[in-house]
Amino acid sequence: MVPSTTSLIALALASISPLVAASPAIVSRASSNSTKKLDFEFPLTPKIMLISLFAPEDVWTQSLGLTNNITLPGLSPLFPSIGCNDDASICHMTTGESEINAACSTSAMLLAKEFDFTSTYFLIGGIAGINPYMGTTGSVGFARYAVQVALGYEIDARQIPSNWTTGYWLFGSSQPGEPATTIYGTEVYELNTNLREKVMAYTNNVQLNDTEEAASYRQKYNYAPANQPPQIFKGDVATSDVYFAGNLLDEAFGNITSLWTNGTGKYALTAEEDNAIFEAMVRSHMAKQMDFSRVVLMRTASDFDRGYQNSDAVTAFQAEQGGFLPAIANIKIVYQPIIEGILKDWESTFSSGVSPQDQWLYNADIFHNLVQRKREVREFERSVKRSQVAKFRR
Numbered sequence: 001m002v003p004s005t006t007s008l009i010a011l012a013l014a015s016i017s018p019l020v021a022a023s024p025a026i027v028s029r030a031s032s033n034s035t036k037k038l039d040f041e042f043p044l045t046p047k048i049m050l051i052s053l054f055a056p057e058d059v060w061t062q063s064l065g066l067t068n069n070i071t072l073p074g075l076s077p078l079f080p081s082i083g084c085n086d087d088a089s090i091c092h093m094t095t096g097e098s099e100i101n102a103a104c105s106t107s108a109m110l111l112a113k114e115f116d117f118t119s120t121y122f123l124i125g126g127i128a129g130i131n132p133y134m135g136t137t138g139s140v141g142f143a144r145y146a147v148q149v150a151l152g153y154e155i156d157a158r159q160i161p162s163n164w165t166t167g168y169w170l171f172g173s174s175q176p177g178e179p180a181t182t183i184y185g186t187e188v189y190e191l192n193t194n195l196r197e198k199v200m201a202y203t204n205n206v207q208l209n210d211t212e213e214a215a216s217y218r219q220k221y222n223y224a225p226a227n228q229p230p231q232i233f234k235g236d237v238a239t240s241d242v243y244f245a246g247n248l249l250d251e252a253f254g255n256i257t258s259l260w261t262n263g264t265g266k267y268a269l270t271a272e273e274d275n276a277i278f279e280a281m282v283r284s285h286m287a288k289q290m291d292f293s294r295v296v297l298m299r300t301a302s303d304f305d306r307g308y309q310n311s312d313a314v315t316a317f318q319a320e321q322g323g324f325l326p327a328i329a330n331i332k333i334v335y336q337p338i339i340e341g342i343l344k345d346w347e348s349t350f351s352s353g354v355s356p357q358d359q360w361l362y363n364a365d366i367f368h369n370l371v372q373r374k375r376e377v378r379e380f381e382r383s384v385k386r387s388q389v390a391k392f393r394r
């Protein structure tokens, strides 16, 4: 459970910014017979922002009492408000599914003047497809990379040259397996792996959910980890609007994941939103409105990305695999101790941030925007020092 409301209020008061004029945002509270106007002081400074992609992943609003709705322009029409608890230390949003919804909703949230996200930890939690060589249904993966695997050229399968292994190849290259020479900037993001270690450490004693249906379906696979009980693991996410399936596309996108990460990334999970969310976040970081080193990406597996050995690809894709319920349940089971851990260790560990891995700033996004930002900061600090020295000499 989360700490008591009183201790949360005390923690939040300690970090709340100086008072700012009341905001035009509509703040309403779910109540049985009235909509009560809350007297939040803006901007709100949540310690944790939980991000879901669609309605079933919102395991938070009721369980954590995130019932103070802040309605913002630009969010998804299906999910028009951000829900916060009574001291706004924990908030939650749902982006809507796929890349376009995810990018627009995340941008709208990050640009809202009702929030100051500069010290907020963003915990993304959604369901995903799973590579059976990396996990199984119900498994929970924490990512280092998100790769936008389907961004490139495609030719219909019936017209693929006889010596190609796939109909997908990267922009500016001439055939599959070659790296791209044209880069859009959203192809690959790298997250803070030191933060990943810290939050995963809170999950050591977690008992993952599983169901008989999921357990029996996974026995059709004759190899591990596909046919083993679900586990928490480290693995990377492939983002694509197209809900791809089958071992050939999975291998092709696994190869593309390798290409974009210089062989350091391992394709494990499929999703439709993550690179879109991260582009909005990198831009926000560049505008000094959030800290990209405070982002965690966790995906829980609801279904296999490919069938078991010799199964028909479409039949396997459409089979009832039993993974949906454990995947939803495990979002809450795994993030709950992480939320508690971040709040409990806020002062000692999280308030000042967790330094990213060496070289991290060179990879956060492929255009190295955060490096330029780092250079700017250094130059700014130098210029401040110079002006102080000049003043002192006068």
Ligand SMILES: *[C@@H]1O[C@H](CO)[C@@H](O)[C@H](O)[C@H]1NC(C)=O
Binding pocket: 028, 029, 030, 031, 035, 061, 067, 069, 079, 080, 081, 083
């Ligand atoms: C607040 O938002 C939640 C989640 O979107 C929604 O279910 C609820 O009806 C909203 N409540 C009010 C009072 O607007």
Ligand SMILES: *[C@@H]1O[C@H](CO)[C@@H](O)[C@H](O)[C@H]1NC(C)=O
Binding pocket: 032, 033, 034
């Ligand atoms: C409706 O609101 C009033 C005044 O706030 C309160 O006393 C009453 O208990 C509420 N009714 C229900 C059904 O919650």
Ligand SMILES: *[C@@H]1O[C@H](CO)[C@@H](O)[C@H](O)[C@H]1NC(C)=O
Binding pocket: 161, 163, 164, 175, 176
């Ligand atoms: C396929 O064949 C063409 C023509 O011989 C050759 O140029 C190309 O390199 C081959 N591609 C692959 C992936 O083997």
Ligand SMILES: *[C@@H]1O[C@H](CO)[C@@H](O)[C@H](O)[C@H]1NC(C)=O
Binding pocket: 208, 209, 210, 211, 325, 326, 329
């Ligand atoms: C797993 O979750 C399902 C569905 O939410 C629930 O019915 C079941 O009791 C849970 N099982 C365990 C072992 O926690």
Ligand SMILES: *[C@@H]1O[C@H](CO)[C@@H](O)[C@H](O)[C@H]1NC(C)=O
Binding pocket: 165, 166, 176, 177, 248, 249, 251, 252, 255
């Ligand atoms: C993936 O790459 C490996 C190694 O280069 C290659 O053997 C395999 O055919 C590729 N698979 C697909 C589907 O492109």
Ligand SMILES: *[C@@H]1O[C@H](CO)[C@@H](O)[C@H](O)[C@H]1NC(C)=O
Binding pocket: 188, 190, 260, 261, 262, 362, 363, 366
């Ligand atoms: C891969 O290597 C290239 C060239 O050295 C570098 O620009 C890029 O940042 C690297 N990508 C990752 C994800 O390490």
